Amino acid sequence: MIQRTLLSAVVAALALGSTAGLTGCAATGGQQTTAQAASAANPAAAIRQRADLSTLARLVQQAGLETALQGNVTVFAPNDEAFKAVPVATLDKLAKDPEALKAVLNYHVLPTVLKSDAIPGAAQVVTAQGAKLSLSKAGDFITADESLVISADQPAGGGVVHVVDRVLMPPKK
Template sequence: MLRRRTTVGLLALSSILAACATTPAPAPIPEAAAAQAQLSTFTALVQQAGLADALRGAGPFTVFAPSDEAFKALPAATLASLRASPAQLKDVLSLHVVAAQLPAEAIKNGPAKSLQGANLALAKAGDFVTVEDAMVQQANLAASNGVVHVIDRVLLPAKK
């Protein structure tokens, strides 16, 4: 009887350990974004702008990450200009980051301050979430220091 309990206990323990081993802990935002095929342009530009280390920080952060399709929709000259100017690129990408953890279900209608300093208009209607004129296509990609939402447009700062 003791042997059977021990065997059952060991099987239960091994099942628990196996479940833990197959569920990796979320990675910081740059790595969580890099794991998404539709965010390859965003990931490369974050590296180029020198924002990756900041986005690995303690956070929490919410990143509204434009998809590859969103970057393709930009005029070629705009994207080329951003790639040529790390300061301008950092300014644009910082506009997509909020220093708070905002899963889709926690988003309220109203402004949120971006790391770039501008207020972003957030809105939610049912399951639909928007930031400025961009629609969230995929919400709540978990990261160890926040959350990433994939959006369908690149947000550009207001002209000064």
């Protein structure tokens, strides 16, 4: 219980930032309505509009990456439950190291649009962080490294958002 409280405190400390753009999502359980999806001008806006991506939205803002997520990019967006599973020590390190936070967040971004129907059986793609991310697809199941895509092809202006169940960590150099 103490660890969960500490984790919540660390996430809250990491997540200091605006909650603007999150209103209207609670009634849909954090899922976008068709109208909200259509109004998402870009991936950053699409992320802000989903209540289940609020931690990611705050971290993107904290890291100053909102502009980088306004183009034709693909974002593998960890949901709030994914952030709760990250060890406290890791979150603490990211809170103290803005460059490490940017690296982790950029590892979730592809500098091009990749929809689920274009993912082959197995592939490696280069992320905005510069490292390779392994993707695989079997039927309707898509994985990115060790995470499962739980909601694919969320419209985001010219980009796309795939919600994942784990925070992706770039390989150590």
